[in-house]
Amino acid sequence: MLMRICRWHGCNKLVSHEEVYCDKHKQMYIEYKHKQHKARDNMIRHDKDEYKLKKFYKSIPWIRCRLSVIRRCMYMDILELYNTGRIVEGYTVHHIIELRDDWTKRLDIDNLIYLTESNHRKVHTLYDKDKETKLKTQRMLIEIIKKFKTDYSIQS
Ligand SMILES: [Zn+2]
Numbered sequence: 001m002l003m004r005i006c007r008w009h010g011c012n013k014l015v016s017h018e019e020v021y022c023d024k025h026k027q028m029y030i031e032y033k034h035k036q037h038k039a040r041d042n043m044i045r046h047d048k049d050e051y052k053l054k055k056f057y058k059s060i061p062w063i064r065c066r067l068s069v070i071r072r073c074m075y076m077d078i079l080e081l082y083n084t085g086r087i088v089e090g091y092t093v094h095h096i097i098e099l100r101d102d103w104t105k106r107l108d109i110d111n112l113i114y115l116t117e118s119n120h121r122k123v124h125t126l127y128d129k130d131k132e133t134k135l136k137t138q139r140m141l142i143e144i145i146k147k148f149k150t151d152y153s154i155q156s
């Protein structure tokens, strides 16, 4: 039978000439290819998500929705208002339930809150801590919106 040497770098095993790798390295090659595919799929998925988000933040419905949120919050960071009593202008409209967790809440005004940059950062730090802290923070923000709506008799 015609034989050849396994093509795996550093392997000297003889294999049938129809094969490229010995059994062990054939398995390793398949695993390597599989991992490569998975990495590429993840990259494509990541790029698609980025594109979707970019497009969303430029869309007219979002720009309109963002403005309604800011107006409803009376241009203030209402988290700051209830935490410290200070009236500070917000900077970022934050999705309480994040876009990647629930895309259907992307334009839900009750899922949006206007925050200063520093409070926005603080909120995301809490989100990143662990699942429980994230849930607690989200519930707290939703309560603040409810309280604000009641306190200022906001209907919508
Ligand atoms: Zn080999």
Ligand SMILES: [Zn+2]
Pocket (backbone or CB within 6 Å): 093, 094, 095, 120, 124
């Ligand atoms: Zn945010």
